[in-house]
Amino acid sequence: MVQLSWSGQRVPAFADMLGCSPRIMRCWLHRLNRTGVIRRLRPCPPRSSRPAGRRAVGTG
Structure with missing residues (x-):
């Protein structure tokens, strides 16, 4: 898509x-x-495998 746009299509x-x-x-x-474009084509940084919203028991 980007290449087609940049080529004048x-x-x-x-x-x-x-x-x-x-x-x-x-x-x-x-x-x-x-x-x-370069920012969108860069791979995303690795994420933690820990589920979001979960907290360790007894830390709060």
Whole structure:
């Protein structure tokens, strides 16, 4: 999607090629422009395997 946009393709043309609506494509392109393409393509940092919201008994 990004490569097609950067190569000069129009949103309706590559949205049709990818099987999505032009509105959704524009939404994603605006989001990528806002947050930065490189930042979005970087892998997420590892998360703890401990379930959220659980606290050890007797620590509070």
